Amino acid sequence: MARYGMVIDIDRCNGCYNCFLACKDEFSGNNYPPFSAPQPNKGKSWMRLTEKERGTCPKVKVDYIPLPCLQCADAPCVNKAVNGEVYRRPDGIVLIDPEKAVGKREIVSSCPHRVITWNEEKNIPQKCTFCVHLLEQGWKEPRCVEACPTGALLFGDLDDPESEISRAVKSPGIEELNPEYGLKPNVLYRNLPKRFIAGEVLLADQQEACADGIKVTLKDKAGKQVCETDFLGDFEFDGLAPNQTYQIVIEHKRYARQSIEVKTDSNVNLGEIMLNPAG
Numbered sequence: 449m450a451r452y453g454m455v456i457d458i459d460r461c462n463g464c465y466n467c468f469l470a471c472k473d474e475f476s477g478n479n480y481p482p483f484s485a486p487q488p489n490k491g492k493s494w495m496r497l498t499e500k501e502r503g504t505c506p507k508v509k510v511d512y513i514p515l516p517c518l519q520c521a522d523a524p525c526v527n528k529a530v531n532g533e534v535y536r537r538p539d540g541i542v543l544i545d546p547e548k549a550v551g552k553r554e555i556v557s558s559c560p561h562r563v564i565t566w567n568e569e570k571n572i573p574q575k576c577t578f579c580v581h582l583l584e585q586g587w588k589e590p591r592c593v594e595a596c597p598t599g600a601l602l603f604g605d606l607d608d609p610e611s612e613i614s615r616a617v618k619s620p621g622i623e624e625l626n627p628e629y630g631l632k633p634n635v636l637y638r639n640l641p642k643r644f645i646a647g648e649v650l651l652a653d654q655q656e657a658c659a660d661g662i663k664v665t666l667k668d669k670a671g672k673q674v675c676e677t678d679f680l681g682d683f684e685f686d687g688l689a690p691n692q693t694y695q696i697v698i699e700h701k702r703y704a705r706q707s708i709e710v711k712t713d714s715n716v717n718l719g720e721i722m723l724n725p726a727g
């Protein structure tokens with residue numbers, strides 16, 4: 449028996465909304481008993497896309513976070529059900545029974561990720577089903593995964609040691625969305641937005657020209673990362689922990705070394721950093 453899961457790579461998501469549209473196309477007006485009733489034509493998507501902006505002008509980053517039901521192993525929506533109206537299949541897929549759940553509005557608020565929507569017309573709570581009706585027909589992945597042009601969504605059997613997803617979940621950088629909820633989700637993420645430190649290096653003896661190819665080192669207790677400034681003199685370290693102290697060291701043999709202590713209590717743009725000739 450498979451145990452289905454998904455890995456969502458935020459760095460690969462460009463916010464094209466193809467996953468959202470594929471979900472709408474599959475479920476709007478379509479009935480798939482006993483798994484799901486038709487999704488309303490407008491609004492109420494089962495694949496939400498959240499836009500997250502980080503930093504302040506002129507260093508602003510935008511990430512898109514696709515959010516389907518995370519198919520949790522320890523799901524409050526299942527625990528809330530009193531009559532089997534929300535249940536987990538042996539393959540890990542959590543479903544809302546469209547007949548038993550009629551009138552059960554309280555199910556909507558049971559999910560801390562707020563991925564359960566209320567279908568006013570049908571009088572039922574609804575959510576992503578991992579396209580279980582298609583998997584039952586032999587499909588290898590849900591419509592959203594098939595529609596994603598960048599490979600941001602990876603789907604498969606978490607218990608198959610040969611599957612790409614089982615290797616992916618064991619690789620570094622895999623994490624849960626809001627682990628503090630303690631839901632043991634079968635949908636996991638890579639490259640969720642973290643803090644960044646950025647800056648721009650200029651050369652004082654060259655009419656403050658942009659400093660291309662200058663070595664910049666970021667140090668913390670765990671070790672160090674090194675990058676070089678680009679042709680605009682810009683550098684950036686992303687994926688950093690919040691509220692941690694880092695040391696930024698800027699070095700070039702013809703210029704005086706600069707060392708700056710930075711705390712990531714927010715995303716940090718150090719702005720223009722002027723390098724003066726050595727000695």
Ligand code: SF4
Pocket residue numbers: 516517518519520523524525526542558559560561562563564575631
């Ligand atoms: S993400 Fe929400 S709706 Fe989905 S299984 Fe977890 S608690 Fe239930």
Ligand code: SF4
Pocket residue numbers: 460461462463464465466467468497512514595596597598599600601
């Ligand atoms: S289809 Fe893929 S790239 Fe487009 S928004 Fe969805 S996850 Fe992101």
